Amino acid sequence: MVRHDVVVVGAGMAGMRAAIEASRYGVDVGVVSKLHPTRSHSGAAEGGINAALGNAGEDSPEKHTFFTVKGSDYLGDQDAIEVMCEEGPGDIYELEHMGAVFSRLEDGRIAQRPFGAGGAPRTCYAADITGHVLLHVLYEQLVKSGVTVYEEWFALDLVADGERCVGVTAWDIVRGGVQGVEASAVILATGGLGRIYRGTTNAYACTGDGMSMAWRAGVPLKDMEFMQFHPTTLKANGVLITEGCRGEGGYLRNGQGERFMFNYAPNAGELASRDVVSRAEQTEIDEGRGLDGCVLLDLTHLGAKRINERLHGSRELALDYAGVDPIDEPIPVRPGAHYHMGGVDTDVWGKTVMPGLYAAGEAACVSVHGANRLGGNSLLETVVFGRRAGAAAAMEVRSNGLGGVFPPAAVRATERRIRSMLEVERGPRPAVLRQQLADTMYDNVGIYRTADKLELAKQEVGQLREQYARGVVVQDRGRTFNSDLIQAIELGSMLEMADCLVTGAIARTESRGAHSRLDHPERDDENWLRHTMTYYDGGEVGLDYKPVTITKYEPAVRTY
């Protein structure tokens, strides 16, 4: 049993930023993460991070706010978006002062490039390894802060004393065994859930664990049906090719060589919003104008110099995973599950409805992305709201003190859960169910959705959850680095979160942002300008709704 004032679960950018901030308030901070911090998926972000610095052209936080609201298809909470866009520049400067190697303009200021639907060159970048650079800078600062990090501890359950969150239980992956982690405040920063889909850009670790922990503890999840499909992912393994390629002037072509985007977005073309571009690609592919299930991302006209300087990482990925050198030939790409807009419902300080529980980053839904996230806004969200959650949690601890009492029975309960998983003799292997889940999500809850397909997915997910409840076989029975057990536990989270996603999607009979219903093709503000709240209802998914916060921008028609 260990104790800290503030415990952060997850050590990607949001988690580390939260931990660094909390430690600045003089409280004792611990970080629990199933991966070593630098292994987190924030590091895979390539293109950049938005903030209205105005370095490369006229820009303002108001403009950033408006385009984010529009990009969200008006589902984003405008008070939260204002916070992010106004505070963003300060967070970028802070990252630069920490040592981030942002690419530069001639005059030495941070360079910025245009990203889809942003309305200005607003995306700061470090070549095309922005997430990697920022993740490592935050880890440097985490080391400097002296925060205790429990590396390769897998958080399993939230622990409550009455209403109040008083810590988590965690499985020590390297040594084995359940540990109690007591805290006066817990911040969930566990990232997304892309692994519920086949063909995802996400790392193997993105299995929705934190969202699932919160959901099981009775905390509602918001807007779970909104899954962003990124327009440019590699066919073989779903690896992301950055939007920066189009920001630098790359073209999208169909199988006939035609630049098709202007048929769908007459003004923005390739730099329309991600949901728009992904739908356009899918339509081209579905109508027979694709090439082997893909379209082509053409960078050849940019020239070797520019590609090597600004898009070196993308070139390397294309060479490694598609066997294509983008200097000489276009890269076959297709839409892939990329970013989950939904998550644990929080206010602008990361606070959830459960006292003592906070959330930040992709695991949370503040909501700044609404129905569709703009490229470059997710890294920004992690630092702005990670910082805010860290500050708020530390302040709460300083004013409230201890909080509640960590019940020792909580560790025993989690131990029983693990032991029973290790005792299953007969049943399917977790990988089999995982594959079925990923298939049904990709086939039936993809870019274009219909009631029939969604119902089919709901049924299949339900069956998979039943099978899982009856038990999956963990072949590794040892305690030391039992990744078989970890994957089996992760599968449980994935199934629950997939159920929330599908249930929200069935109910929402409109098309908005990334949720595109062929049977309800129009946006329906009268009935659906509201957040979906999915909550735990005796193991099933309960539904509720919550109004959207609108400050300045009344919903308008969204064209690019």
Added chain:
Amino acid sequence: MEVTLKIQRYNPETEKGGLETYTVQAEETATLLDVLDVVKDEVDGSLSYRKSCRMAVCGSCGMRMNGAAVLACKTPMKPLVDRGEVPVISPMGNLPVIKDLVVDMGPFWEKFRAIKPYLDDGGEDPPVKEWRVQQHQLDQIMKEALCIQCGCCVSECNSMEADPDFLGPAALAKAARFVYDIRDRGGKERLELYNGYHGVWDCTRCYFCNERCPKGVDPRDAIAKVGGRIYQEGMRDDKGARHAKVFVESTYKTGYLLETNLVPETVGPIAAIKEIPFALKMVRAGKVPNPLKPHKAGKLDEVRRLEKLVAEREREELQEVKRGPARPPDDLQPQPRTDD
């Protein structure tokens, strides 16, 4: 395609292990990591290895294939299958094995922490906006900034095999990233961390780190950069620095390395006396040139011109770094933010 591989297994709880052979079906595009996944999912769930991003950026899946460190997710299997090879997969070297292909990265991160792995702001307040930095100044650390801390270089480090306390290629490449960052105020105090025992001079220049790095960081070059800076700052008391000095001076004088000067000038005259028996042995073996009549290169002028060229280039590079002053000049000072 059908893939066969041998995996070095080890279970710490039973203390059993050894090479196991697995044959599985995998996609043509499969990487080593994909194949390990098939083995784990379909053959033996108890096989342990680390993985996460599967796109060569998280640094989890470092391991050895046929004795050389690789990132499993960046290693396509088809070429091996086509050649009919059955590769041996084993854990990374120079780090204790926990289970199967999983090593204890603890010592790795200890060294990371030992090099003061964060920007030293010298306690100064930063500007309101960003530091003005030229791209070419940042370019000097972009290679080191690519490092994903996977440990492949450390796995292959010959020097660390002999001295487990050697800071090693990954930590020293990280060090270079700060030494050559014009925003860093660490100065000599920072360099001192890399100058002593187990520091830059302990590298044997075998270049295995450069060869095995999956990200093109070239850690050996980074170590040379740090050593160069230490030398330029006049911190030449360490044996390593003196050793380097002999090389430079004797090639200038004669165009050759004066082996007879090497030991006394590196370790000092008193310590050198202890080496006399060894020196005599070398004389008997004909390995020592006549110290009274040192051989000279025929085209000494050319050697000196070369040396001058290298020195000039280095000076230019150094100035470029130094041109980023303690503070940017007034006309480049960031303007205060106007919060209107």
